Amino acid sequence: MKRRNLLATAAMGVLLAxxxxxxxxxxxxxxxxxxVGPIGDxxxxxxxxxxxxxxxAAYGDKVEIQYQESVPEGADAxxxxxQMALGGCNIIFTTSFGYMDATxxxxxxxxxxxxxxxxxxxxxxxxxxxxxxxxYEGRAIQGHIAGKMTKSNKIGYIASFPIPEVIMGIxxxxxxxxxxxxxxxxxxxxxxxxxxxxxxxxxAKALIDQGVDVIAAHTDSTAPLAExxxxxxxxxxxxxxxxxxxxxxxxxxxIIDNWGPYYVKRVGALLDGTYEQIDAWEGIAGGEVLxxxxxxxxxxxxxxxxxxxxxxxxxxxxxxxxxxxxxxxxSPWLAEGETASDGDLxxxxxxxxxxxxxxxx
Amino acid sequence: xxLGGINPVILIATLMASAVPILLAALGExxxxxxxxxxxxxxxxxxxxxxxxxxxxxxxGSPVLGFIGGAVCGxxxxxxxxxxxxxxxxxxxxxxLALTLFGLGVSSLGGQGYNGIKPPPTGKLFPQALTDLPxxxxxxxxxxxxxxxxxxxxxxxxxxxxxxxxxxxxxxxxESHEAAHALGYKVNxxxxxxxxxxxxxxxxxxxxxxxxxxxQWVDGITAGAGWIALAIVVxxxxxxxxxxxxxxxxxxxxxxxxxxxxxxxxxxxEYLSMAPYLITILVLVIMSAGRKASGAPAAxxxxxxxxx
Numbered sequence: 067m068k069r070r071n072l073l074a075t076a077a078m079g080v081l082l083a084x085x086x087x088x089x090x091x092x093x094x095x096x097x098x099x100x101x102v103g104p105i106g107d108x109x110x111x112x113x114x115x116x117x118x119x120x121x122x123a124a125y126g127d128k129v130e131i132q133y134q135e136s137v138p139e140g141a142d143a144x145x146x147x148x149q150m151a152l153g154g155c156n157i158i159f160t161t162s163f164g165y166m167d168a169t170x171x172x173x174x175x176x177x178x179x180x181x182x183x184x185x186x187x188x189x190x191x192x193x194x195x196x197x198x199x200x201x202y203e204g205r206a207i208q209g210h211i212a213g214k215m216t217k218s219n220k221i222g223y224i225a226s227f228p229i230p231e232v233i234m235g236i237x238x239x240x241x242x243x244x245x246x247x248x249x250x251x252x253x254x255x256x257x258x259x260x261x262x263x264x265x266x267x268x269x270a271k272a273l274i275d276q277g278v279d280v281i282a283a284h285t286d287s288t289a290p291l292a293e294x295x296x297x298x299x300x301x302x303x304x305x306x307x308x309x310x311x312x313x314x315x316x317x318x319x320x321i322i323d324n325w326g327p328y329y330v331k332r333v334g335a336l337l338d339g340t341y342e343q344i345d346a347w348e349g350i351a352g353g354e355v356l357x358x359x360x361x362x363x364x365x366x367x368x369x370x371x372x373x374x375x376x377x378x379x380x381x382x383x384x385x386x387x388x389x390x391x392x393x394x395x396x397s398p399w400l401a402e403g404e405t406a407s408d409g410d411l412x413x414x415x416x417x418x419x420x421x422x423x424x425x426x427x
Numbered sequence: 428x429x430l431g432g433i434n435p436v437i438l439i440a441t442l443m444a445s446a447v448p449i450l451l452a453a454l455g456e457x458x459x460x461x462x463x464x465x466x467x468x469x470x471x472x473x474x475x476x477x478x479x480x481x482x483x484x485x486x487x488g489s490p491v492l493g494f495i496g497g498a499v500c501g502x503x504x505x506x507x508x509x510x511x512x513x514x515x516x517x518x519x520x521x522x523x524l525a526l527t528l529f530g531l532g533v534s535s536l537g538g539q540g541y542n543g544i545k546p547p548p549t550g551k552l553f554p555q556a557l558t559d560l561p562x563x564x565x566x567x568x569x570x571x572x573x574x575x576x577x578x579x580x581x582x583x584x585x586x587x588x589x590x591x592x593x594x595x596x597x598x599x600x601x602e603s604h605e606a607a608h609a610l611g612y613k614v615n616x617x618x619x620x621x622x623x624x625x626x627x628x629x630x631x632x633x634x635x636x637x638x639x640x641x642x643q644w645v646d647g648i649t650a651g652a653g654w655i656a657l658a659i660v661v662x663x664x665x666x667x668x669x670x671x672x673x674x675x676x677x678x679x680x681x682x683x684x685x686x687x688x689x690x691x692x693x694x695x696x697e698y699l700s701m702a703p704y705l706i707t708i709l710v711l712v713i714m715s716a717g718r719k720a721s722g723a724p725a726a727x728x729x730x731x732x733x734x735x
Contacts, residue, residue: 104535104646106542136647222689253689256696262650263641265681268445272685275437288543289641311543423688426696 091339097121097329098155099133100146102162102286103261109286109306110260110323111135114161114184117325124330128337139164147172151179157336159329160184162260163229170194180341182332185231187412192343197328200349201231202238202411203379204321205282206386207357207372208303209242211318212250212280214368215301219249222273224266224283224290225256228426230414232284237418238386239282244420252421253278263289274300281316291316301363308358319372320358327353347408350380387411392419433686438679440565443574445640446678448473448632448649450577452656453663453670454584455628461588461665462621463601463726467523468508469629470653471530476501476630477637478534481546481644484634490549494573494634501630502623504530509622513615516730527653534646541644549573549639573635578671580628585667597621601724604731614731629653662711664722669714677707 304320484493
């Protein structure tokens with residue numbers, strides 16, 4: 067009896083959803099968001115929610131926003147996605163890499179609901195699109211500043227999970243630090259979490275205890291900056307969000323994820339009937355990655371160089387991964403003047419030459 | 428083990444501070460469980476205390492008041508649990524789990540608007556001259572008062588539980604509530620007091636996260652520390668000093684594995700990441716192996732009503 071009810075509901079959900087999508091364009095779109103952390107993290111999820119609010123601001127009554135915070139990556143995600151699809155969502159944004167398989171699995175069951183997966187690469191069904199931002203462009207600028215500003219020649223990186231997204235950031239950060247400071251040494255700490263303020267603070271402390279004085283974080287909270295603020299002479303960067311509260315302290319610049327324009331564009335396409343499956347990957351040029359204000363702690367000449375790099379990347383005249391670059395084991399990756407292909411970047415599973423340590427498998 | 432590049436003095440000093448939240452919460456829970464009550468709401472009480480302490484500290488400007496506020500908040504939340512299980516005789520496991528969910532939700536709601544604010548700093552207790560002494564400086568003198576408080580509480584609870592009348596009554600209630608009742612002790616009132624004490628300790632542990640260790644408020648800040656505390660109580664066989672060892676082991680290996688990563692150790696990161704959980708459990712199991720009784724209070728998790 068219960069199972070029959072469930073099936074009936076599911077069938078109805080499919081019918082309703084397909085009824086909506088058959089029409090050219092829609093009068094009203096229900097856009098749903100799945101967040102990996104709490105909105106109050108001040109970083110990653112905060113920015114996605116900001117994007118969702120921009121959608122609301124852009125379309126007003128024509129759009130209904132629904133979201134769920136702190137959804138674990140794994141089986142729970144599938145349950146949440148199924149519930150959203152049954153609940154009449156027309157488009158569902160899943161905002162973390164770990165939702166990749168869940169997104170594709172649920173998308174198979176609801177062919178008329180649009181799924182948009184952030185930072186992933188699997189598009190197994192025509193209704194799954196992926197979108198990402200070229201954060202490595204921002205990491206290049208951070209690396210440049212890190213290389214110039216470090217006094218101990220030890221720079222650190224708090225990494226979350228060994229996925230291409232993170233490895234790309236580490237490599238870009240290191241390459242650009244090395245370029246301006248050949249003596250620089252990079253220490254990577256794998257926290258194996260996106261969000262655990264205490265552990266992020268501990269990671270930052272471990273780095274500082276061992277003489278690191280520039281810390282980049284690839285986790286979601288502001289805890290590493292709070293830890294850096296306790297020690298004189300240590301600097302760090304805002305991650306995902308501007309983290310402007312630490313402007314007087316360790317934060318010298320930041321990478322800001324600006325998802326709003328993309329969300330507005332996609333929901334708009336659904337409204338006017340021009341929606342298509344895509345694989346979007348915008349960077350500084352597309353306005354999806356913003357570089358937060360560089361503070362006065364950074365010397366004027368370094369600041370000017372960093373801004374010049376930002377503008378060159380935006381203009382398309384400079385690619386952060388431009389050869390010659392060797393892999394960690396010394397084998398060549400990019401020849402002189404060659405730039406990395408998107409495919410290479412999205413599948414990146416190796417460190418570049420000079421980084422010490424192994425990537426966890 | 429290769430300690431290349433890692434300064435053991437700094438390591439010990441760091442682990443003492445990073446173990447405080449778990450230690451305080453686990454000590455509180457030890458008393459609660461010794462009285463025969465299983466409160467799985469530690470995580471909820473911790474995060475509620477973390478928020479309460481943060482708000483009090485920010486508005487009053489005093490970190491000490493913040494810690495007291497955290498303790499009061501934790502105790503208040505635990506009284507909900509006490510009312511449900513001791514008065515209405517609800518199932519303790521279910522109520523405890525509900526308390527955790529409730530605490531997480533309420534603190535997420537109440538914490539709106541407190542993101543990105545810095546609390547008043549909790550300073551070191553001893554003057555800089557003492558802290559600068561080699562070796563003993565960072566380890567013995569280099570902490571804020573809560574670290575000393577947590578160690579003192581371990582000693583006090585050990586003494587109270589082992590050699591005082593109050594401790595005897597608490598243990599009696601936890602081992603056989605019917606016998607304690609027959610002797611004229613108010614079982615539910617004693618348990619209620621223990622639950623409130625456990626809540627206060629958990630709340631204070633939470634406040635340490637948001638006021639000293641991180642220090643700021645973010646949603647979900649305790650990130651599962653309460654569950655670790657619960658596990659440590661069991662593996663420590665409900666004995667305060669072993670709780671301290673367990674918390675220091677866990678805190679220590681967590682800090683050590685991060686330091687090993689920074690130092691570029693040859694041990695794969697996967698093993699380092701699971702080491703804190705694995706080694707803590709292993710050591711505490713070995714310590715309690717070979718004894719006849721597991722040490723669990725006989726009436727743990729059972730509700731009591733005088734009519735039975």
